[in-house]
Amino acid sequence: MNSPVRPDRPWQRPAGPAADSDFIDLKKIWHAIWSRKWGIVLLVAVVAVLTLFLLSRMTPIYKAVATVLIESKGTPVLSFQPAADTPVELSEYLQTQLSLMQSRGVAERVVRDLNLTEHPEFDLRQQPGPLVDIGGLIDTLTGEEPEPITEAEVMDYATQKFMERTSVWVEGKSQLVYLAVSMADNLTAAQATNQLAQAYIEAQLEAKVDMSMTAASWMNERLVSLRENLQASEDRLQAYLDAEGLVDLNGVGTISANELSLTGDRMIDARRQRAEAESQYRQVQSMRSQGWERLASVPAVLGHPLIQQFKADQAHARSRVEDLSRRYGNRHPAMVSARSDLNAATASLKQQVEQVVASIERNYQLAVANESSLKASFDENKDRIQDISRKEFKVRDLQREVESDRALYDTFMTRLQETTATSDLSSTNARVVDAAIPPTEPSAPNKKLILVVALFLALVLGIAQAIIREILDNTFKSSEEVESKLGLPVMGIVPQVPRKLRKEVSHLFERSGDKRFCEAVRTIRTNLLLTEASQPRQVLVITSTAPGEGKSSVSANLAFAMGQLHRVLLIDADLRRATLDKAFDFKPGTPGLVNLIGGNAKLEDCIHTVGNVDMIAAGAVPSNPLELLSSPRFAKLLEVVKGRYDRIIIDSPPSQAVSDAAVLSTLADAVIYVVKSDSTLIPHVQKGVSQLQNSNAPVTGVVLNHVDIEKAKKNGQFRGYYDHYGYSEPQTV
Incomplete structure (x- = not known):
């Protein structure tokens, strides 16, 4: 659970909107930078000197540049060209060529042509070897001989170095490629750049020649196989023709087709004739059982010319009989002759009818036989034509196979001849536009740019360091911070004294060594007296958070300031780290507070007068300082000296180090808390003050010690105060 917030402890209050960290105080940042300006200037100067030194040690590098034009498709030299790869997009093609220019093969060619393995670079x-050759040391310790450097290692190293110093690029969307080689030797750089371009072109030519030769070799092998395939297909065609006895398949097919057509026409006529004969035959057959007279009435019989003639002769004989029968009797010779003629005509008619009927039957049988014969001939011709068609299809298939093999063979033969003819044709899509010349100015290092960047980075680093230190500096720097974070009034601000006076800081007020310091001590005395009202504060305890914050010097100088007005006793109660005897050169073994509490010395023997102030030193270092200060003898001692002095100032141990300050504060009328400016962390001070207040100590105010007035003035703190009053002559109140 959270402890309740006390109104007298503002540092325990939750931060409100006013404490929002989103607000950026630019003025504070500027003050932080300005206050550390000399550190930033020193950092920039050091970086500048180091940068200049390093730049002076750097070897200038020269970059030679050559320009090469790479076309995606060159102008044809002949009407036919050697085999080439499938064309790709221009950008992809250029990227491929850039990679080829930077390939290891091209680099090795340049190294070999220029003999760069002998070049110092x-x-x-x-x-030069490493500063510490661990491998060599191990070989020396083990007694092994180092392995000699091989030619392959030398070549590999030179190639790697050359590839690292080679750069290739394209500007914009053009087809101009720029090659550059960076070296310390400008002449060699130009030679290497030109040789790199030439090596790339030669490599492209060799690649094309190798590709043509490889294609020719492959086509030769393929041509043998195609020739064998063509010969095999021709043999299969000829074998089939021989097996089937085919000579002119087209003529045979035409004759057979004509015969089939004629046979078909004849079969149609025969079918018609058979139908007509069958019709007559059916008529005759249907009347045969009814006598020959009915047969004579059949249209097929009746239409016969002879039947008509015989039928006319019969009719004429019957007409003559009928005429004679009206004149003569049956036995009349004329009648007998006429009947004899009629019978002869009827017999002839009957005979002729029978002959016609027999002729009709024969015609029908012949028509049927003729139709059957033609149908058999038609079927035979049709089967023969179908067989010819099958053979023709097979022959056509074999012929197509032969033609396909021959066409493929002819194509390969033509392509082989073209490839063989162009195998030694030197043609490439790249050419040098501008050859590299030895550069006169080094391209690296860019000393001005490096120096400017180094100075800029140093400046940025210095400013960042100043801002970070300001952000991380969680210490008290002004009286406003003390009052807002501790809720206690600031009794005074003690300025930082010059270095030459710090050894005598406890005597400054007594000797008027520093006017600003003395004025600050008077201000503390005045503020303390003004807070007393009608009840004087006789016992004053001065403490701090940690050692080294100047509480002992504040105690001594405040005692001298109080001594101008009252009888003052200064007691060094910091029994663990006594400072009074050292500051005022008391003799070793001088009795002090420890001796008084222990009963080993008298009060008069322990009091030493310095100027207008009586002092009691700490005495011998005890083993139980807290028990001594908590003992009734110490309280009784205070009661005794209260009757003799108007002011008793006790120099207490730090509150965070030990509990002595809390014990002494219970006997005090006022507690002054000393805080070292720009040194003690705010949370530590808050904790120390809180511990004293938890012991009901009468914490009266805070003294902000060791303040850098010049720095504070530049940061906008205490402006004008010491300018007007810091150098005034000491006055008595």
Whole structure:
């Protein structure tokens, strides 16, 4: 659970909107930077000197640049060209060529052509070794001989170094490629750049020639296989023709087709004739059982010319009989002759009818036989044509196979001849536009830029360090911070004294050593007296958070200031770290507070007068200082000296180090808390004050000690106060 917030402890209050950290105080940041300006200037100066030193040690590097034009498709030299890869997009093609320019193969060619393995910048054998050769030390300790450097290692090192110093780029969307080599030797850099471009072009030419030769070799092998395939397909065609006895398949097919057509026409006629004969035959057959007279009435029989003639002869003979029968009797010779003629005509008619009927039957049988014969011939011709069609299809298939193999063989033969003819044709899509010339100015290092960047980074680092230190500096710097965070009044602000006076800081007020310091002590005395009202504060305890904050010097100088007005006794109650005897050069073994409480010395023997102030030193260092200060003898001692002095100032141990200050505060009328400016952390001070207040100590106010007045004035604190009053002559109140 959270402890309740006391109104006299503002540092325990929760931060409100006013304490929102989103607000950026630019003025405070500027003051933080300005207060540390000399540190920033020193950092920038050191960085500048180091940068200049390093720049003077750097070797100038020269960059030679050559320009190469790379076309995606070159102008044809002949009407036919050697085999090439499938064209790709221009950007992809250029990126591929850039990678080829920076390839290891091209780099090795340049190193080999220029003999860069002997150049000092690329020779592994001339490179300085490491500062500490661990491998060499191990070989020395083990007695092993170091392995000699091989030619392969020298070549590999030179190639790697050359690749690291090579750069290739394209500007914009053009097809101009820039090659650059950076070296300390400007002449060699130009030679290496030009050789790099030439090596790339030669590598491209060799690649094309190798590709053409590889294609020709492959096509030769393929051509043998295609020739075998063509020969096999021709043999299969000829074997089939021989097996089937085919010579002119087209002529045979045409004759068979014509025969089939004629046979079809004849079969149609035969079918028609058979139908007609069958019709007559059916008529005759249907009347045969009814006598020959009915047969004579059949249209097929009746229409016969002879039947008509015989039928006319019969009719004429019957007409003659009928005429004679009206004149003569049956036995009349004329009648007999006429009947004899009629019978002869009827017999002839009957005979002729039978002959016609027989002829009709024969015609029908012939028509049927003729139709059957033609149908058989048609079927035979049709089967033969189908067989010819199948053979023709097979022949066509074999011929297509032969033609396909021949076309493929001819194509490969033509392509092989073209490739063979162009295998030694030197053609490339790259050419040097501008050759590299030895540069006169080094490209690196850019000393001005490096120096400017180094100074800028140093300045930024110094400013960042100042701001970070300001942010992390959680100490008291002004009286406003003390009052807002502790809720206690500031009794005085003690300025920082010059270094030459710090050894005598306890005597400054007594000797008027520093006017500003003395004026600050008078201000503390005045503020303390003004807070007393009608009840004087006789016993005054002065403490701090930690050692080294100046509480002892404040106690001594405040005692001298009080001594101008009252009888003052200064007691050194810091039994663990006594300072009074050292500050005022008391003799070793001088009896003090420890001796008084222990009953080993008299009060008169322990009191020493310095100026207008009586002092009691700490005495011998005890083993139980807290027990001595908590003992009734110490309280009785205070009662005794209260009757003899108007003011008793006790120099107490720090509140955070031990509990002595809390014990002494219970016997005091007022407690002054000393805080060292820009040193003690705020949470530590808050904790120390809180511990005293929890012991019901009468904490009266705070003294902000060791304040850098010049720095505070630049930060906008205490402006004008010491300018007007800090140098005034000491006055008595």
